Amino acid sequence: MQQLTANVWAEHGFRGCNCGFLVTREGVVMIDCPQRPTDARQWRQIIFTHGQPRYLVNTEPHADHVMCDSLFPEAIVVAHQGTRQAMTNHTVEAFCKRISELDPEGMAMLDGYHVRLPSIVYESRLTLYLGEHTIELINLPGHTPWQTAIYLPQERVLFTNDNVFHRVHTFLHEAVPEQWLVSLEAMKRMEADWYVPGHGQPFSDRAYLDQQAQLVRQWIATIKESVARGWSRDETFERLPLLDPYSPESGGEDRAREIRRMSVNRLYSLYSGR
């Protein structure tokens, strides 16, 4: 775990998304939570040494960000309304299957476990005030249409969500690529000393936002070109140049291939209309 500022911590070591929190005089604001129940247990201990959990912001609906929401009943879950809607497709069965694969030991901790949906939703922006802190939730579409970025002006920290994969393989399987580019530009305009990406290490160099945009731009151009040439979905995938210079966090080349397949599927559908 890394302490980034006087009141902000981020953990990059859990399997799955990064998690973070802000400590205020009136309690703790959590940003996403670990997907493995054993990590969630450890995370609870850490959180409670800093205060009472008040809010848990889910930055997106993917399982690695939301699967253990129900293990933090003290916090009110907040998310974009599209994230909440997408989360209604999650089932306890699917989550338990994933937990049995990723965290067999965690299966013993699932007493009362359920799919928890956000209690507070918003559409474009939502500001929370807690203690002396301002917490700005902003819908910045990209990795999914419903991404929430969390900007903490007093701390000069931006939680970018999965719109930034810092030096790890980028997932585009539910992406809205053109809007993603607009969102990255919006992030560049926010004054921050620290960026906490959805995956990969927190960083300070704003130039990485341009690198992420460049990758998204290459994806757009590559798939549009394949469609223009009349290539099929499979042909597009097989001929795909290696766009992403980074490996997935886990799973090696097989996993990378699987992610590329999902990303091609998404963009091919968008640009071919099929």
Ligand SMILES: [Zn+2]
């Ligand atoms: Zn995701």
